[in-house]
Amino acid sequence: MEKYLTTLNSEDLPKYIQISKHIKRLIDTNIIEDGEKLPSIRKLSKFLQVNNDTIINVYNRLEAEGYAVQRIGSGTYAKKREYTKSFKKDYSDIFKKLTLEELKGYIDFTGENACSDFFPLDSFKAVLNEVLDRDGAEALANQEALGYYGLRTSINKYFWNNEIDLENILIVSGAQQGIDIISKSLVNVNDNVIIEKPTYSGALSVFKGRRANIFEVPLEEDGINLDVFKEILKKNKIKIFYLMSYFQNPTGFSYSLEKKKEILELALEYDFYIIEDDYLSELIYDSNIKYESFKSLDINDRVIYIKSFSKIFLPGIRIGYLVSPEKFKDIIQNAKVDTDISTSSLMQRALQLYIEKGFWKSHINNLNIIYKEKYVFMKEKLQEILGDLIRFKTPGGGLNFYIKLSENVKIDSITLFYKCRDKKLLLTPAFMFFKHYKDGDSYFRLGFSKVSNADIIAGLIIIKEIIKSE
Numbered sequence: 001m002e003k004y005l006t007t008l009n010s011e012d013l014p015k016y017i018q019i020s021k022h023i024k025r026l027i028d029t030n031i032i033e034d035g036e037k038l039p040s041i042r043k044l045s046k047f048l049q050v051n052n053d054t055i056i057n058v059y060n061r062l063e064a065e066g067y068a069v070q071r072i073g074s075g076t077y078a079k080k081r082e083y084t085k086s087f088k089k090d091y092s093d094i095f096k097k098l099t100l101e102e103l104k105g106y107i108d109f110t111g112e113n114a115c116s117d118f119f120p121l122d123s124f125k126a127v128l129n130e131v132l133d134r135d136g137a138e139a140l141a142n143q144e145a146l147g148y149y150g151l152r153t154s155i156n157k158y159f160w161n162n163e164i165d166l167e168n169i170l171i172v173s174g175a176q177q178g179i180d181i182i183s184k185s186l187v188n189v190n191d192n193v194i195i196e197k198p199t200y201s202g203a204l205s206v207f208k209g210r211r212a213n214i215f216e217v218p219l220e221e222d223g224i225n226l227d228v229f230k231e232i233l234k235k236n237k238i239k240i241f242y243l244m245s246y247f248q249n250p251t252g253f254s255y256s257l258e259k260k261k262e263i264l265e266l267a268l269e270y271d272f273y274i275i276e277d278d279y280l281s282e283l284i285y286d287s288n289i290k291y292e293s294f295k296s297l298d299i300n301d302r303v304i305y306i307k308s309f310s311k312i313f314l315p316g317i318r319i320g321y322l323v324s325p326e327k328f329k330d331i332i333q334n335a336k337v338d339t340d341i342s343t344s345s346l347m348q349r350a351l352q353l354y355i356e357k358g359f360w361k362s363h364i365n366n367l368n369i370i371y372k373e374k375y376v377f378m379k380e381k382l383q384e385i386l387g388d389l390i391r392f393k394t395p396g397g398g399l400n401f402y403i404k405l406s407e408n409v410k411i412d413s414i415t416l417f418y419k420c421r422d423k424k425l426l427l428t429p430a431f432m433f434f435k436h437y438k439d440g441d442s443y444f445r446l447g448f449s450k451v452s453n454a455d456i457i458a459g460l461i462i463i464k465e466i467i468k469s470e
Helices: 015-028 041-048 052-064 086-097 122-140 147-159 175-186 200-207 226-235 257-270 326-340 343-357 358-390 415-420 453-470
Strands: 066-071 075-078 169-172 192-197 213-220 240-245 273-277 303-308 320-323 390-392 400-405 443-446
Touching: 015 066, 041 052, 052 066, 052 075, 066 453, 086 240, 122 343, 122 358, 147 169, 147 273, 147 320, 147 326, 169 175, 169 326, 175 200, 175 240, 175 273, 175 303, 175 320, 192 200, 200 213, 213 226, 213 453, 226 257, 240 257, 343 358, 358 390, 358 400, 358 453, 415 453
Parallel strands: 192 213, 192 240, 240 273, 273 303
Antiparallel strands: 066 075, 169 320, 303 320, 390 400, 400 443
């Protein structure tokens, strides 16, 4: 280990902090392996020409921060930090324990939804009142297992040109419930499932919960790597492929038409089904991106389509829908009934009227204007403020940027999260989007939906200062 400690930072910090920071980098980058014995106090102090107390402080600090274990009579051993449980708890605690008022004191880059400030409250309130006046107490009753007939009819009319069998449209309480219901219906223990790498953490948790065998396929800018995908298909009997067709979470990538068509052909050839999570496809800012879902191209009934209204409308209104292949219609619908019988009747009726009156289309058009401006601003400031400290691809739509820390940057995304949190800034490290968490060390996601332009600038400056301080 000593050869890697020949050059220490010249920053104005106590020697023991400089040494401990350097050893942490060596552990994080696997130059010092997990469980490797560190030099004795006397040996390291002699090599670095510092006194024994300095190295004692170094090892005590490493142990306190979870980077080392000291064993009496044996020595000190490196410990690769285990982030999975502790980080997930820390991350979720932010949103569980902080009040909305307290969260306002943070610069919050974790947003995945449209900001509630842009919610059309007046028009939605008018629609709610009209539904209650029209339907009375019936609006509050949960009556239809597939979902409110009027809403399913409007979805078919305005989003699918009446090309879908109404019996195949099922109203659900958001995309997460849709994924869960499909998995309960179709995925059994040791079934083989393919996911994108990285992927939406909620879907990953569902498939892990079903104890499926999970295969990851790396994402490219226009969709998954088809060479890797085909190799997996040749060697394994795949049941389900879960994907996000537009502005994938977390990468922001969208599938090209060519890859969509080839994947659909492979689904028929290798007899697997596709779960298409249509995420934020309403927010397209780049005119070169055309909307054409897998489901709309699906002539062999191989796609299970999921759409959430919560992401683009309001998270508190938990409504979405799925379109199932004829083969799985009954089993998926039965799983929905077993889960919660029916989604809120009042909200379904209100959303139906909202769509029917043209308010939905107007709302989406307004969001596109607002968020395209913010998207352009965020892109420019990322380049201007963080510059060569990061790498990123422009998604052309959606509400997030997926950031890779440059190779010369020493900090990892988890450490960056904690240091940002200490400065009242929240971001999302990417490790939760990978089956193997270490794959996300260099990536993080920044959402711009809930931050002002001023906070975007202030937040990126904080991130820059933290990265440069390491």
